[in-house]
Amino acid sequence: MYQVLARKRRPQTFESLIGQQHIARTLRNAIEADRLAHAYIFSGLRGTGKTSVARILAKCLNCEKGPTPDPCNECTPCTEITQGRSIDVLEMDAASRTGVGDIRELQEVVSYAPARDRFKVLIIDEVHMLSKSAFNALLKTLEEPPPRVVFILATTEIQKVLPTILSRCQVFEFRRVTPRELTLHLRTICDSEGITITDEALDRISRAGEGSVRDSLSVLERILAFCGTEVEDQDVLQVLGAVRAEILVRMVHAIAERNAGEMLATLDAVMDEGRDLLHFWSELLAIFRDLLIARVAGADTELLSRSPDEIRTLDKNTATLSREDLNRVLGLLVELEPGLKSSSQPRFLFESALIRIASLGAVVPIEKFLESLTGGGGELSSPPGEQKKKILTPDEPAPADFRSGLLASIKKRSRPMITALIGHASAVELQDDQAIIRFPAGAESFKSQAERDETMSLLQSCAGEAAGRHLVLRVEMDTATEVRAGSGRSAATGPGNQGPRRPAGDRRQLMEMAGSDPAVKHLLREFGAQIVDIRPLDPETGTEETS
Ligand SMILES: Nc1ncnc2c1ncn2[C@@H]1O[C@H](COP(=O)(O)OP(=O)(O)O)[C@@H](O)[C@H]1O
Ligand SMILES: [Mg+2]
Ligand SMILES: [Zn+2]
Known part of the structure; x- marks a missing residue:
């Protein structure tokens, strides 16, 4: 029977493990010392x-010749x-069994002595996926561990495991x-399987695995499926390119569909696969740059970094994005760079940028909107009620109960300093998948306190708890006086940055002209708005000129 390499090559002893010697040594010692x-x-x-390792440990405990x-x-x-x-060795995947019922079942299993072997071993995979109530049930069991039961909890996201659980476990x-x-x-595997391949090619495959043995084995497997046991360097390059492209294309599609959930899931996959976020970002940026250039200069232009065919396919899949949308996506991605490079939580920043990208959907160029008001036939991509929210609104106050929910959740964890910090916030808002905390202008120091890693992750999980769902946290300075264009580029569109200066008289004249336009009049009346600033459009891209 054919077995995939990764399964066939599962280590059965501590010696055959690679890279985890520190864990093997500690466990061996513990078994020998009966501790x-x-x-x-x-x-x-x-x-x-x-x-x-969980299975090896289970064998160490239950082997007829053991414990050994x-x-x-x-x-x-x-x-x-x-x-x-x-x-007596039960494996459970928390990702698919998160209910409290499942944990009850597990508790019941635990309450019986091992059926035949020395120990009952419970391996719970992806334990961070357990629901809160299931977590609590598990915690109870861990507080009074039944005799002759060993729990092994595996997780790819330890920061999501409650501290109360962590404190009762030995962590590896x-x-x-x-x-x-x-x-x-x-190399050892290829030699024993009779595969010819160069060292350079193996090196490339290892790098593609980005630290995961299974991933590099899967890549090797794909290459073997592609070219048999005689592997040419050329084939390796081709297969690796395709593997890398898949997840990028998935992200591009999610963006084209403005599907925030799918964007976050794709980013999660990127992280899960242990890819380098900055590298992924630069590839994504390159795609959007190419798409925009192709729209402006045609798919055959030599300015592109990929083939005309490739670009045409990508372009077809992103037809829902206007040239202006592409430009905005590109802008938001470019803005991410310094943060990605300096933050210790680059993932939060990336998520926040993706959510902003998702909300670009409702933004319509103002002249189209005006056209639609005057019956000029411009199309709106969302109903006027939605527009009203996106264009020319001062910040709305947050519903009071979210702030108090957040505070309650922080208090529960006895964090008076952080409670006090939130007391200084000018707004605590819930928007789709985001919790946004704003601090009043001039209070940058509060913002940077809130942005500390530990505080950020505490706030994010408290906000999630208050809202009853996973949220991404954003900390911002207050922009209450600013007219928001909905692009999320608050710094660039804020009142402090008005692009190239024009003579004041010129500007006043323009404002008066605009104000007397019937469509604008209609708009101002309709929304009770006022003209705060006026900026020319870039004739090339149809977006605001940038300074
Ligand atoms: N440290 C390692 N040494 C050797 N092979 C490994 C190692 N880690 C993973 N593998 C390979 O990857 C496969 C999956 O590993 P697994 O232990 O299930 O990983 P995890 O549970 O961490 O996701 C194994 O069957 C084995 O082929
Ligand atoms: Mg596993
Ligand atoms: Zn045995």
Whole structure:
């Protein structure tokens, strides 16, 4: 029977693990000294050995010749564990079983003594996905661990595991495996499978795995499926290019559909696969740059970094985005760069930019909007009620209960300083998937306090708790006096940055002219608005001129 490489090559002993020697050593010592913990957390990137080590540990405990750090891998308990069908070693995937009912079932299982072997071992994968109530049930069990039961909780996102759980477990951090270690490992496998491949090619495959053994094995597998056992460097390049492109194309589609959920899920996949965020960002930026240039100069222009065919396909898939939309997406992506490079939470920034990109959908160039008011036939992509919200509104106050919900959640964790900090916020708002905390102008120091990593993640989870769903946190300075164009580029469109200066008289005249235009009059009356500033459009792109 054919078995995928990653499964076939699952390490069955501590010795055959690569990259996790620190964990192997600690566990061996604990077994030899008979000092095992009741509960372990295995944290780390996917494909670095968490499940493999959990099974090895289970065998160490239950091997007929054990407990031993070197299980025989031949007795009944050992072989059953390898095949995942031991009655005393249970694996549960929290991602698909998050209900409290599932945990009750688990508690029941735990309450019986091991059926045959020395220990009952419960391996819970992706434990951070458990619902809150399931977490609490698990916590109760961990507080009074039943005898002869060992819990092994695996997670790729340890920051989502409650501290109360963490404090009751021994935590092991699985490291990313270095390209060097991976290349050596792949070389051993290729040699034993009779595959010819150069060192350079193996090196490329290791790098593509970005620290995950499983991912580099899957890449190798794809290459073998593509060209058999004689691998040419050329084939490797081709397959790797396709693998990289897939996730980018997924993101481009999500953006074209303005599907915020899918954008966040794609970013999550990028992170999950352990990809470098900055690299992903620069590739995404390059695609949007090419799309925009192709719209302006045609798909055949030599200014592009990809083939005319490739561009035409991409362009077809992004037909829902106007030239102006593309320009705005590009602008928001460009703005991300300094933050991505300097922040220790680049993911938050990326998520926030994606949500802004998703909300671009409702923005219509003002002249089109005016046309529609005067019956000029311009098309609106959303009903006027929606426009009213996007164009010319001062910030609306947040519903009072979200702030108090957030405060309650912070207080629960006894964090008086952070409670006080939120007391200084001028607004706490809930918008779609975002919690936005604003501080009054001049209070930059509060903003930077809130932006500390630890504070940021605490606030994000408290906000999520208050709202009852996952939220992305944004901390901003107050822009209450600004006329928002809905593009989210508050800094660039704020009153402090009005583009190229024009003589004041000139400006006043323009404002008067605009004010006497019947369409504008209609607009001002309709929305009770007033003209704050006037800026010319760039004739090339149809967007505001930038300074
Ligand atoms: N540290 C490692 N050493 C050797 N192979 C590994 C290692 N980590 C992962 N693998 C390979 O990847 C596959 C999946 O690993 P697994 O232990 O399930 O990862 P995780 O549970 O961390 O996602 C294994 O079957 C094995 O082929
Ligand atoms: Mg696993
Ligand atoms: Zn055995």
